[in-house]
Amino acid sequence: MRAFSTREVADLIGESQARVRSAARAGFVAPLKTPQGHYRFSFQDLVLLRSTKALEQQNLGVRRTWRALRAVREALPANRPLSSVRVLAVNNRLLVRENNTSWEPESKQTLFDFVAEAVPPATGSASNTPILGNVVVVNTADYWFTRGLRMDRADTLAEAETAYRKALELEPEHVNAQINLGRLLHTAGGYAQAEALYRRALDLQPDHAVAAFNLGVVLEDQGILDAALNSYERAVRADPKLPDAHYNLARLLEYRGDQALASRHLARFRALSRDDH
Numbered sequence: 001m002r003a004f005s006t007r008e009v010a011d012l013i014g015e016s017q018a019r020v021r022s023a024a025r026a027g028f029v030a031p032l033k034t035p036q037g038h039y040r041f042s043f044q045d046l047v048l049l050r051s052t053k054a055l056e057q058q059n060l061g062v063r064r065t066w067r068a069l070r071a072v073r074e075a076l077p078a079n080r081p082l083s084s085v086r087v088l089a090v091n092n093r094l095l096v097r098e099n100n101t102s103w104e105p106e107s108k109q110t111l112f113d114f115v116a117e118a119v120p121p122a123t124g125s126a127s128n129t130p131i132l133g134n135v136v137v138v139n140t141a142d143y144w145f146t147r148g149l150r151m152d153r154a155d156t157l158a159e160a161e162t163a164y165r166k167a168l169e170l171e172p173e174h175v176n177a178q179i180n181l182g183r184l185l186h187t188a189g190g191y192a193q194a195e196a197l198y199r200r201a202l203d204l205q206p207d208h209a210v211a212a213f214n215l216g217v218v219l220e221d222q223g224i225l226d227a228a229l230n231s232y233e234r235a236v237r238a239d240p241k242l243p244d245a246h247y248n249l250a251r252l253l254e255y256r257g258d259q260a261l262a263s264r265h266l267a268r269f270r271a272l273s274r275d276d277h
Contacts, residue, residue: 141171
């Protein structure tokens with residue numbers, strides 16, 4: 001299994017080496033030590049530290065995040081790595097997403113009304129709203145798609161959903177409206193509807209990387225891991241510079257036991273993440 005140095009882990013998760021070493025000393029992760037006293041972190045350690053970094057950014061606090069993630073790790077069977085589940089922050093709560101259920105590591109409660117933003121939104125490429133003189137043409141798919149984006153960004157999701165549906169009524173083949181509506185439904189737990197919209201978008205535009213990535217996430221949320229892996233691979237073929245697709249591929253491949261290929265995708269993710277800084 002690939003081992004990562006303190007420097008590599010720090011570079012990959014965007015944290016200081018001192019903070020990484022502090023996590024190891026506190027027992028939050030359990031890296032091996034070389035005879036010279038240098039830490040060597042596993043892929044599971046890397047996933048745990050990256051999850052911690054992301055959750056801390058949700059203002060949950062370092063100690064609370066560490067306690068919760070340690071509880072997740074302890075709750076999983078010995079042969080189940082942390083990378084096999086998804087840990088998210090929802091309304092100041094930590095939730096673990098596993099197949100079609102979720103549970104709260106702090107209270108150990110199982111939840112059935114899981115709603116979380118787990119997928120990056122599609123970036124719309126629709127043209128500007130058509131304008132004739134001083135009159136805005138409002139009954140076009142592009143107008144309603146643009147309105148949906150505005151409502152989406154303002155977090156008025158019911159209005160955004162209505163606008164995306166209106167866009168699709170006017171233009172059923174509007175790919176970006178399909179993807180964004182799928183994302184809203186996916187976030188609300190409508191996996192089958194979201195999956196159908198993502199698949200329709202890919203039928204119309206087979207090389208749409210975001211549609212393929214989102215399809216992978218919704219399949220993974222349903223526990224259909226082989227199909228999810230195929231979708232992430234499709235996303236990478238469409239856009240080799242999509243870092244999260246490489247990361248999700250590495251995570252699923254590592255879970256499946258393909259360490260060599262997982263390491264290659266993780267290395268690609270690391271290179272792309274550096275490029276973004």
